[in-house]
Amino acid sequence: MKPFAERFSALGLLRHGLTGEDWPKAWRDHGLRRAYDVVVIGAGVHGLATAYYLASRHGITNVAVVDKGYVGGGGSGRNTAILRSNYLTPEGVAFYDRSLQLYRNLSSELNFNVMFSRRGHLTLAHNDASLRTMRWRAEVNKVAGIDSEVIGPDEIKRLVPMMDTSDRTRYPILGALYHPPGGIIRHDAVVWGYARAADGLGVHIHQNTEVTGIDVDGGRVRGVQTTRGPISAPVVVNCTAGWASLIAAMAGVGLPIITHPLQAAVTEPVKMFLDTVVVSGTLHVYVSQTDRGELVFGASVDPFASYSMRASLEFLEELAGHVLQLMPSLSTMRVLRQWAGLCDMTPDYSPIIGVTPVDGFLVDVGWGTYGFKAGPAAGEAVAGLIGTGRVPELVAGFDLARFDDGRLVGEKGAAAVGH
C-alpha cells in the first residue's frame, strides 16, 4: 500500500532547508463520508493506534476516527508519559510488555520521533506491606522475563543522589522495586505520529465531530449520530477513556467504570539531575525529569467522581509537601503549570477490551491512570479482533464479561499511583 504522507528523512530535511518548501500537513481534513467500515470514537492514543493497526496490519482503511475535540485533547495529551511493564498480574505483565516492545520501535515504524527515553523506574517502599508487594511483583515479573528487582536504600541513593534515604524522615525508605526498561516518552509525538501514519494509509480523522448517539437495531450496532450528521458502520469502537461509560450508555451497554479527575504539574526547567522515574505509593506522588529539564509531578486520582478538568490548589499543596519529604533540596523550585485529565477507573484496575452485548460495538476502555503506555498493544489487539474476528489471546482476560463471572484481574497493587 502506498502511503500518502511524505517520508521524513535527512535528505528531505536538506531539501526543505534549501528550497524553503513548506512541510505538508501531518494529517488532512476530509469530508465526512456517510458510511465507513469502522468508526472509532476518540482520537487519543488508543483510537489512533487502533486505526493505524487496522490499516497497516489488516488493510482496513475505510476507517473514521471521530473526536469531539482535537487529536490528543483527552488523557493522551495530559498524561505524564511514564512507560513500564512491571505489573502485578501475569496478564498485566504480558500485555504491558507487548506495548513496551511496540513503543521501542515506534519511531522507525511511524517515521516520527516519539522520543522514548529508557531511564529506569523506581517504586519506593516505605513499609513492610509495600516491600512485600514489591517482592511479589519482582517474582511475577522475573517469571515473565521482565527485568525487575527489589533494591535497598544504598542502591536507591546511588541511582538518585537527591533522595532522602535517611531514617530521619516521616516515612523512611525501606527499599524499592527497580525496573530498568521503564522510562518516559513524548506523548504528543506519539498521538501525532499515529495520526500522521494512519492518515497516510487512508484513515479519515475527523476533529470537532462529537458523537451524540449510537444506532443499535436488533442487537447490532448500525452506526453513530454526530454533530456533523449520521454515519453508518457495522463496527464502532469506543476509545473514549474518561467519557467511556457515557458513550457505552448511548448503545445501551453498562460499564463498571467511575470517572475521576487526575492532576499533574510541571516545574521550571533545571539542569539534569534525575535520570530515573521515582514513584511513592505511600506518599501519593511521583516525579520524572523531561529532556528539557522540567520536573513532572503526579499523584493519585482526586478522591471524588467528576468530569471536571480543573486543577486545584489543594492538590498542589499536598503534592509539594510530599515531594519535599522525598527530595528536600527541591524546596526552591517553582511550579510553572498544573492541569487535570479524566480517568476511567474499573473495580480491578485492569482495562476492558473486546466485545459487548451489542454486536459490532467494541470497547477499549478502563484505562484509569495507566493507559497511555497501553496504547500500542491495545490498538494492535482491537485491530486484530476486527481484522480476524477473534479476540487475541493477550487481551482475552480483559473482557467485559469478567465482571459478571467474577474473574477479576486485580492490578491495584501495581497500578494505583504508579501509572
Ligand SMILES: Cc1cc2nc3c(=O)[nH]c(=O)nc-3n(C[C@H](O)[C@H](O)[C@H](O)COP(=O)(O)OP(=O)(O)OC[C@H]3O[C@@H](n4cnc5c(N)ncnc54)[C@H](O)[C@@H]3O)c2cc1C
Ligand atoms: C494527569 C494524568 C497523568 C497520567 N499519567 C500516565 C502515565 O504516566 N502513564 C500512563 O500510561 N498513563 C497515564 N495516564 C492515563 C492516560 O493518559 C490515559 O489512560 C490514556 O491517555 C487514555 O487514552 P485514550 O486514547 O483511551 O483516551 P483519551 O486520550 O482520553 O481520548 C479520548 C477522546 O475521546 C473523545 N471523546 C469523548 N467523548 C466523545 C464524544 N461524545 N464524541 C467524540 N469524541 C469523544 C475526547 O475528546 C478524547 O479526545 C495519565 C492520565 C492523566 C490525566
